[in-house]
Amino acid sequence: MTSEAVAAATVRVRIAPSPTGPLHIGTARTALFNYLFARRYGGTFVLRLEDTDVERSTAEFEADILAGLRWLGLGWDEGPGLPGEPDQGPFGPYRQMERLARYKSSSDRLLAEDKAYYCYCSAAELDAERKRLEAAHLPPRYSGRCAHLTAAERAAFEAEGSRPAIRFRIEPGIVAFDDLVRGHVEIDASALGGDLVIVRAEGTPLYHFCVVVDDAAMHISHVIRGEDHLSNTPKHILLFRALGEAVPLFAHLPLILNPDRTKMSKRKTQTAVDDYIHEGFIREGLVNYLALLGWSTGSEDEILGLDEIAARFSLEHVQKAGAVFDRERLEWLNGQWIRRLAPAELVGRLRPFVQAEAAAGRMDRVPADAEIEALVPLVQERLPVLGAIGDLVDFLFADRLEVDPALLVPKRWDAATALGGLRAARETVAGVDAGGFGSEALEADLRGLAEAHGWKAGDLFMAIRVAVTGRTATPPLFQTLVALGRERVLVRLDSAIGGLAGQTGEGG
RNA sequence: GCCGCAUUCGUCUAGAGGCCCAGGACACCGCCCUCUCAAGGCGGAGAUCACCGGUUCGAAUCCGGUAUGCGGUACCA
Numbered sequence: 001m002t003s004e005a006v007a008a009a010t011v012r013v014r015i016a017p018s019p020t021g022p023l024h025i026g027t028a029r030t031a032l033f034n035y036l037f038a039r040r041y042g043g044t045f046v047l048r049l050e051d052t053d054v055e056r057s058t059a060e061f062e063a064d065i066l067a068g069l070r071w072l073g074l075g076w077d078e079g080p081g082l083p084g085e086p087d088q089g090p091f092g093p094y095r096q097m098e099r100l101a102r103y104k105s106s107s108d109r110l111l112a113e114d115k116a117y118y119c120y121c122s123a124a125e126l127d128a129e130r131k132r133l134e135a136a137h138l139p140p141r142y143s144g145r146c147a148h149l150t151a152a153e154r155a156a157f158e159a160e161g162s163r164p165a166i167r168f169r170i171e172p173g174i175v176a177f178d179d180l181v182r183g184h185v186e187i188d189a190s191a192l193g194g195d196l197v198i199v200r201a202e203g204t205p206l207y208h209f210c211v212v213v214d215d216a217a218m219h220i221s222h223v224i225r226g227e228d229h230l231s232n233t234p235k236h237i238l239l240f241r242a243l244g245e246a247v248p249l250f251a252h253l254p255l256i257l258n259p260d261r262t263k264m265s266k267r268k269t270q271t272a273v274d275d276y277i278h279e280g281f282i283r284e285g286l287v288n289y290l291a292l293l294g295w296s297t298g299s300e301d302e303i304l305g306l307d308e309i310a311a312r313f314s315l316e317h318v319q320k321a322g323a324v325f326d327r328e329r330l331e332w333l334n335g336q337w338i339r340r341l342a343p344a345e346l347v348g349r350l351r352p353f354v355q356a357e358a359a360a361g362r363m364d365r366v367p368a369d370a371e372i373e374a375l376v377p378l379v380q381e382r383l384p385v386l387g388a389i390g391d392l393v394d395f396l397f398a399d400r401l402e403v404d405p406a407l408l409v410p411k412r413w414d415a416a417t418a419l420g421g422l423r424a425a426r427e428t429v430a431g432v433d434a435g436g437f438g439s440e441a442l443e444a445d446l447r448g449l450a451e452a453h454g455w456k457a458g459d460l461f462m463a464i465r466v467a468v469t470g471r472t473a474t475p476p477l478f479q480t481l482v483a484l485g486r487e488r489v490l491v492r493l494d495s496a497i498g499g500l501a502g503q504t505g506e507g508g
Numbered sequence: 509g510c511c512g513c514a515u516u517c518g519u520c521u522a523g524a525g526g527c528c529c530a531g532g533a534c535a536c537c538g539c540c541c542u543c544u545c546a547a548g549g550c551g552g553a554g555a556u557c558a559c560c561g562g563u564u565c566g567a568a569u570c571c572g573g574u575a576u577g578c579g580g581u582a583c584c585a
Contacts, residue, residue, distance in 0.1 A: 018585050053584060123583070130582090139510040140581065165583050182513070191511040193581055200583040207585050231512055231580035254514085261577065289520095292533095296521055300532045319521080322578065326519050329534040339547080381547045392545090443543085461543035473545035 011043025012221045015069075015076075016211065019049060020056035023068035023273040025325070026226060026256050026264055029290040033253060033318075034224050035074045036291070039310035046218055047079030049095045050211070052204055059083075068273045072283050073306055078218075091218040096210050103205040106213045106243060107166050107198060115242045116198065118164035119146040120157040142167070142194030166199035168209070168239060175234035180222070180251035180315045187234045196235055212236050216245035224251045224315075227322070228263065251315050254294045255322040269325050280353055280386025282341075285334030292333075293323045303336055331384040338383050343376045350389055357390040363397040375483065378475035395469045396483055401492060405503045407466045408496055410459040417455075418463050419500045424449055425464050426493040429486070437486045439478035446478075467496035 015031040017023070038045040047069070051057040069076070078089025087094050096103075110116035121129075130140045147169070149157075157164070170193075176186040198209035205213075215223060215236075223236075230252045240247045258268035265271065276286060284305060291309045292302060298317045341349065347369050358366045379392045395401060409418040428449050432441060446464070450457040461477050468489055474480055481489050 016585090020585070050585065056584080119583090121583095126583080134509075137509045141510095167583095179513095185512075187512065191581080193511095197583045202583080204583090206583070211585090226579095227513070228579055229585095252513085255579075257578085259519085263579070292520065294520090298522075300522070302521090302533060321514050323521090324519060326534070329520060332534055335547090379546095382545070384546095446543090456543095458543050465544065471544090475545080477543055 010219075010221060011038060011041045012046060012219050013038050013043060013224055014046035014048055014215070014218065014220050015074075016048045016050050016214075017065050018053060018056075019051050019058060019062035019065060020053055021061055021272075023065045024271050025269075025273060025276075025290070026271070027065070028068065028072060028074075028273050028286075029256060029293060030224065030226055030253060031069055031074050032072070032287060032290050033295070033313075035076075036310050036313040037222065037224060037315070038077075040313045043221070044077045045074075046089065046091075046220070047076035047094060048214060048218070049080055050207065051095055051097050052207065052210055054097070054204065064274060068277075071277065072273070072287055096205075096214065099210075099214065100205070102217065103199070103210060103213055107205065107209070110168060110198075110242060111166065113242075114169075116166050116168045117147060117195075118149070118154060119167045119195075119197070120149075120154075120162050120164045121146060122162070139191070140193060144195060147195060163201040165197045165201045167195040168198045168242065169195050170235070170238060175237050177233060177237060177247070177250055179230070179233075180249055181254075181318045182230070182252060182320060185230070185233070187231070189234060189238065192235060198239075208232060208235050209239065212239040212243065212245075215248060216240060216243060220248050222249045222251060224253065227252045227255050251318070254319050256293060257322045257324045259324055261322065261324060263322075264325055270327075278387070280383070280388065281330065281334050282337055282349060282386065284337035284340075285330065288337065289330045289333045293325070294319045303333070335381075335384040338386070339381055341380075343373055343380075346376055346380060347373045350386055353386045353389050354393075357394055358397070362390055362394045364399045365397055367393075367397050375475075378479055378483070382475065391471070392475060395471065395474075396480075401468075401470045401495070403466060403470045403492075403496055403499060405496075405499045407470075407472060408463055408500050410462040412456065413459055413463070415500060415503060419497065421453075421455060421460050421463050422467055422493055422497050422500065424453065425460065426490065426497060429481075429489055429493065432486070434486050437482060439476075439482050442481055443478045464493070468492045 013034040015027070015034050017027045017031075035045050037043065047066075049062060049065075051062070066080075066082075078091065078094065079087065080092075080094040081087045093099055107116060111118075126142070129143060133140050146164075146167070154164075170189050173189050174186050175189055176184065179185050196208060197206060199205050214220075233250055233252075237247050256264040258264055260268065262268070270276070273286075287306050288302075288304055288309070291304070291313075295313070295318050296302075297304070297312050304312075338346065350372055351369070354363070354372060355366055357363045375393055375396075379389060382392055383389060408422070409415050413421070425446060428445050429442070432445060446460065447457050449455075450460045462472065465474055465477050465480075466472060468484055469480065484492075
């Protein structure tokens with residue numbers, strides 16, 4: 001579709017998650033594409049909760065989904081309000097369980113027009129029928145047994161106390177539509193499995209029915225959703241027509257895949273947006289990555305913020321084939337965005353992760369924001385995710401350090417050399433008074449020390465690094481020493497010397 | 509089984525008949541930088557554009573078929 005054609009129409013799109021689980025990466029991406037489409041063409045982005053699966057829907061999942069979408073920055077123009085608050089928008093309510101009367105009146109109308117009928121078949125009967133067809137290698141399909149019941153037959157079922165479901169008549173014919181991503185699609189209605197249940201015997205309406213009633217009522221112009229709904233689209237089109245409603249345009253997005261190229265699932269890939277948030281992925285990184293999963297700018301630009309993406313977005317560059325979720329690429333992009341954060345901003349984002357380190361006992365106190373900000377230059381380019389902060393700085397805020405004596409001995413050294421090196425380093429550090437305890441002075445002195453003994457500076461530095469941090473990979477050593485402070489450096493060097501001396505059998 | 513959709517480096521992708529013996533990014537490998545880890549720079553390897561036929565002077569790009577994969581096929585969404 002050309003952008004002019006889109007602009008000519010009033011764009012109204014929606015995301016319609018079911019609160020039957022935490023916000024899923026796939027839902028987040030579908031929401032993102034809808035949001036982008038609305039932003040790009042000056043349209044309205046609607047949020048609707050599809051909570052008719054009462055068994056599995058919960059208020060907690062609902063809260064998680066709304067919070068996740070907000071966290072991503074995907075604000076909606078119309079949708080349900082917070083608990084106790086009114087819904088926003090002229091076409092509410094936006095929770096399907098609050099719209100039951102509307103589905104009822106729509107199904108009544110279909111019934112009155114004989115476009116739908118009552119079906120008394122039991123679950124057991126339908127199951128047996130399906131099994132029989134399967135065994136005969138035939139596609140499962142409703143027989144239509146209740147399609148033309150007489151009033152007397154109906155009365156008999158009612159007398160038995162059996163409660164009917166409502167089925168929508170699927171008339172024969174070819175259903176065709178022009179998908180904005182896939183082009184022209186045609187499906188023979190005979191392949192749809194027969195007349196479709198739209199209301200359960202127990203009285204609640206089913207997804208395929210609600211989605212159509214609501215998309216019509218909410219004047220949705222473009223249905224942008226996952227490819228898993230492509231095969232269901234003819235059912236929806238038939239329902240729109242039966243209801244006398246305008247059929248919206250459809251755009252089916254490629255699926256997000258597991259590494260084995262099956263539809264992304266919890267079993268094989270981490271799917272909850274929450275889990276990514278807790279690992280320290282930031283919204284900029286996640287949004288950027290998700291936008292590039294199945295869409296491209298058409299150019300080689302790829303590090304883009306939400307606003308830039310919205311300005312460039314169009315369905316024309318949406319990919320047709322499924323896309324494997326690549327966590328490494330997500331991490332890279334996330335790191336790119338972390339590096340772009342202003343220091344004060346990064347401190348704010350880091351705070352919860354630092355607090356979690358303390359809560360987990362890996363730090364003995366929670367550092368103040370100013371302390372974290374002082375460390376930003378040392379850590380900012382070393383964080384693929386915010387959660388990596390602990391490994392980088394926890395030794396600075398831990399009273400006691402566990403040091404593996406084996407790590408104190410650099411590869412080219414033996415234990416005795418390491419011991420000598422650490423003792424000499426201890427003396428050198430002790431020789432720098434508190435006033436002159438800066439990274440340049442320390443580096444100059446320690447390099448001088450290494451040279452005087454004929455040691456490779458890197459070896460000496462590694463021994464010191466392990467002694468004061470317990471780790472072999474850390475931020476730059478001299479700045480780390482300064483951050484630690486003279487006294488603690490001396491204490492830790494002493495402790496390492498003691499440990500190593502014990503190892504080598506030598507007295508302190 | 510039936511119906512539908514898809515198929516460019518391991519992965520995400522650029523590509524709309526000649527600019528492509530296919531470009532970028534992640535990952536991988538080297539080198540540089542370097543106190544470690546990163547980051548950054550430079551370079552490398554990696555795709556007979558699923559396959560087969562056709563159209564055309566010329567096809568990754570158009571057409572047909574085949575294969576493979578995935579999705580759908582519920583009184584789930």
